[in-house]
Amino acid sequence: MHRQRVIGGLILLAAIAIAALLIFLRAGPEEKPPEENIPLVQAQPLEIRSGNLMVRGSGTIRAREELTLSAEVAGKLVYVNPRLREGQSVSRGTTLFRIDTSDYRNAVQTAQADVASQNVAVMEAREEVSLAKAELARFQQRGASSNAYASVDDSDYAARILPPDMLTQNQRPDSPQTGSGGATNGLATREPQLQSARAALRRAQAQLSDAQTALRRTTVRAPFSGVVRSEEIALGSYVAPGQSLGTMVGTADFEAVIPLSETEAALIPALWRPGGNRIEASVYSDYGGTRYRWQAFVDRANSVLNPQTRTIDVFLRIPNPLRGGAPAVVQKEGQESAGASGAPPLFVGSFVDAEITGRALDQYAVLPLEALRPGNQIWLVQNGKLRIVDVEIYQRTDTQALIGTAGLGAKPRVILGTLKTATDGQRVRVAEDRNAAAKAGKAKTGKPKTTKSETDKTE
Numbered sequence: 001m002h003r004q005r006v007i008g009g010l011i012l013l014a015a016i017a018i019a020a021l022l023i024f025l026r027a028g029p030e031e032k033p034p035e036e037n038i039p040l041v042q043a044q045p046l047e048i049r050s051g052n053l054m055v056r057g058s059g060t061i062r063a064r065e066e067l068t069l070s071a072e073v074a075g076k077l078v079y080v081n082p083r084l085r086e087g088q089s090v091s092r093g094t095t096l097f098r099i100d101t102s103d104y105r106n107a108v109q110t111a112q113a114d115v116a117s118q119n120v121a122v123m124e125a126r127e128e129v130s131l132a133k134a135e136l137a138r139f140q141q142r143g144a145s146s147n148a149y150a151s152v153d154d155s156d157y158a159a160r161i162l163p164p165d166m167l168t169q170n171q172r173p174d175s176p177q178t179g180s181g182g183a184t185n186g187l188a189t190r191e192p193q194l195q196s197a198r199a200a201l202r203r204a205q206a207q208l209s210d211a212q213t214a215l216r217r218t219t220v221r222a223p224f225s226g227v228v229r230s231e232e233i234a235l236g237s238y239v240a241p242g243q244s245l246g247t248m249v250g251t252a253d254f255e256a257v258i259p260l261s262e263t264e265a266a267l268i269p270a271l272w273r274p275g276g277n278r279i280e281a282s283v284y285s286d287y288g289g290t291r292y293r294w295q296a297f298v299d300r301a302n303s304v305l306n307p308q309t310r311t312i313d314v315f316l317r318i319p320n321p322l323r324g325g326a327p328a329v330v331q332k333e334g335q336e337s338a339g340a341s342g343a344p345p346l347f348v349g350s351f352v353d354a355e356i357t358g359r360a361l362d363q364y365a366v367l368p369l370e371a372l373r374p375g376n377q378i379w380l381v382q383n384g385k386l387r388i389v390d391v392e393i394y395q396r397t398d399t400q401a402l403i404g405t406a407g408l409g410a411k412p413r414v415i416l417g418t419l420k421t422a423t424d425g426q427r428v429r430v431a432e433d434r435n436a437a438a439k440a441g442k443a444k445t446g447k448p449k450t451t452k453s454e455t456d457k458t459e
Contacts, residue, residue, distance in 0.1 A: 053358035059258040065250030075099035099218040111208035118201035125197040259311035267358040292325030321346035379415040
């Protein structure tokens with residue numbers, strides 16, 4: 001029993017000794033510096049451009065010329081052009097419809113007869129004026145002579161009617177002398193009758209002109225080349241002056257109304273300069289999954305702000321809109337370029353994007369809109385540190401913003417996404433762009449670079 005206790009004590013002492021030896025000989029924990037929490041960010045280089053700014057906007061296409069078809073005179077329709085149908089195109093000068101001309105031809109003939117009758121009346125009045133003036137001259141000669149019967153002849157009816165003592169009363173000292181300078185009654189020369197005849201002639205000529213104009217108005221022609229937008233006309237129907245028979249839009253030019261803010265309008269220097277150089281522009285529209293472009297130019301700008309949007313309406317003029325647009329050089333994501341043979345016309349009422357040539361700049365940057373921070377600030381990565389820079393925004397769209405390059409430095413890289421906290425000068429790590437890494441690996445080995453996840457799937 002005593003022996004067992006000794007052996008147990010020795011074993012306990014040996015275990016304690018071994019434990020103490022292990023504790024004494026153990027290696028100390030490896031010391032590591034504390035890890036610094038550096039945020040991981042995504043960044044991409046900014047695109048630097050130079051030249052003219054392209055002021056972008058959106059608007060609606062509308063017809064530059066549009067009219068309501070109607071008759072100026074009343075009557076029965078005896079002819080309607082077969083092309084006067086909705087959607088059909090007609091050329092300038094084409095006869096659209098014609099009204100029965102019977103009544104209007106009769107009115108012209110009646111007016112012509114009145115003019116001929118009044119011409120004869122004017123001739124008669126003119127001859128009567130000549131006779132009256134000659135007779136008046138003979139009376140004046142007789143009054144100036146001492147012999148009362150000196151100028152009396154067979155045609156002098158006054159000498160036959162008046163007694164001699166009445167003809168000689170002019171020789172009395174107390175009677176007034178009637179010489180060549182005496183006042184003459186206007187009716188004696190029949191001038192008023194001649195003026196009345198001439199006025200009647202002018203009235204007849206005006207009535208003839210009205211009748212001829214009404215006859216010409218029985219035929220209605222297209223004032224310009226265009227497309228029939230709507231029609232409400234039938235052969236044989238009776239039309240009244242001013243009655244709407246349809247609408248027609250001109251196709252020589254269309255216009256797009258582009259609302260711009262005051263800041264965007266200020267980027268177009270010659271916008272308010274009358275008689276300045278023509279400002280070039282482009283209009284883009286999508287058709288069948290393809291983007292097409294039409295050449296345009298600034299026609300005018302509205303000097304009154306839109307009361308609803310508080311914007312400035314700029315009117316772009318698009319020549320030859322039905323000729324078909326050219327496929328745009330840059331297509332939207334998912335769109336494929338198409339040939340010019342399938343180019344559609346520009347449709348009235350379609351929604352389009354527009355680019356207007358603005359002022360020229362030595363440098364400006366194209367910033368993704370997601371990289372723009374509140375207060376017109378952006379975050380740049382320079383030497384592994386975050387820099388907060390205030391920028392000047394020239395223009396802002398739904399996807400990007402055009403900004404000034406002041407303070408950006410050489411080859412600027414902008415941070416995308418958000419951070420919980422961002423301070424100027426804090427250290428950041430830039431995540432490698434997967435697309436760039438894949439392209440680099442493919443260029444180096446000739447094969448696409450295989451990621452770890454793809455290897456695991458293969459195994």
